[in-house]
Amino acid sequence: MYRVKVPATTANLGPGFDILGMALDFYNIIEVREREEGLKIEIEGLGADELPTDENNLAYQAMDYLFSRTDYSPAGLEINLINQIPLSRGLGSSATVIVGGLVLANCLAGEPFSTDELLNFATKIEGHPDNVAPALLGGVVISVMTEDGEIIYKRLDVPKLSTVVGIPDFKLSTTEAREVLPAQVIFEDAVFNSSRVALLIASLMSKDYDLLATCFEDRLHQSYRQDLVPGMDSVIKYTKEAGALAVALSGAGPSIIALTLNQEESVGKTMVQTFARHGIEANYKITKPATEGVIIEELKDE
Incomplete structure (x- = not known):
């Protein structure tokens, strides 16, 4: 076997x-x-x-x-x-x-x-x-x-960081999450994401984690998916304020992933509380890359 x-x-x-x-x-x-x-x-x-x-x-x-x-x-x-x-x-x-x-x-x-x-x-x-x-x-x-x-x-x-995953109590299929994306994006948004990807790779390779907040910014998919994940923008905002180095939608969602050095519990509780304010039950999981x-x-x- x-x-x-x-x-x-x-x-x-x-x-x-x-x-x-x-x-x-x-x-x-x-x-x-x-x-x-x-x-x-x-x-x-x-x-x-x-x-x-x-x-x-x-x-x-x-x-x-x-x-x-x-x-x-x-x-x-x-x-x-x-x-x-x-x-x-x-x-x-x-x-x-x-x-x-x-x-x-x-x-x-x-x-x-x-x-x-x-x-x-x-x-x-x-x-x-x-x-x-x-x-x-x-x-x-x-x-x-x-x-x-x-x-x-x-x-x-892998980066020497902890990851905290905020997991809402509802499903979101990849197919549904892709259907809301546009067929074309404007030139400035393509440049915006290209620059962030390049900086993210450099940040990970050099272990310069102070850059991660900027590196995780996106204009290609997250804004189009925010209506599918109630409270997403607020969760990202307040999770950063709770001590996360970077926060983003995990894959097609609806989970949200945060990278942090030592604020795991604070970050996880903030995710759950913020989702709750938008009527969504959630839990969090502390893990590592x-x-x-x-x-x-x-x-x-x-």
Whole structure:
């Protein structure tokens, strides 16, 4: 039996829309073993009562995607998912399942595919690399999709900071969050974001975290999504005042991610209280950037 732990992720980091992502150190766990026939899927934890346990399950679909590109075809599979990452909250839950499924299938098939090939598979399934890349590789990952669909990436070491995630008690699908984005943006906004992305990369590489507040500014996606996340602007504003170095919408949202050195509790409580003032229940999770991506274990069957 093989088991993988796949980290949560936060995409965009403010201005890096569809380009930047960072792994966080809490995880979804997926296990797989071969069986004589048929498919058996069991799910524990978050979303257990709403996710499919048949061939529509995303982990199985990712495995099947890889198997279809090999000569290997298992007679049957038993898949166990232990979900610790909330669904549809902008924390990469679907990316963890895609990456975990691909990596497990690659193990069963004798590892015919490289890490780069797995990343390209995951991107084709997910549609964009900003979550699947850090889930697979860990750290902060810059991902570029070439014109022919291949992914070029550079992985950076994680910042020595704490992260606090404010998690509202409602879901927001990536599809819905993308539908509100404009087909075109004005030239000045493109320059604004390009400058922030460049400065953010320099800040992370030089560990000059005083720059982060400016680096996390964005004009390409957050303002268009604010009506989908009640109180978002206020949460960002007051979380900064509570001691966060930088604050942004996490991925497509609705969660909000903050980076801080030593104000974790104050930042988290401020997020929850500010959401509450806008009629939204929320909780917060204190975590850290994850150095490692997917972690693989081979276990002996009992």
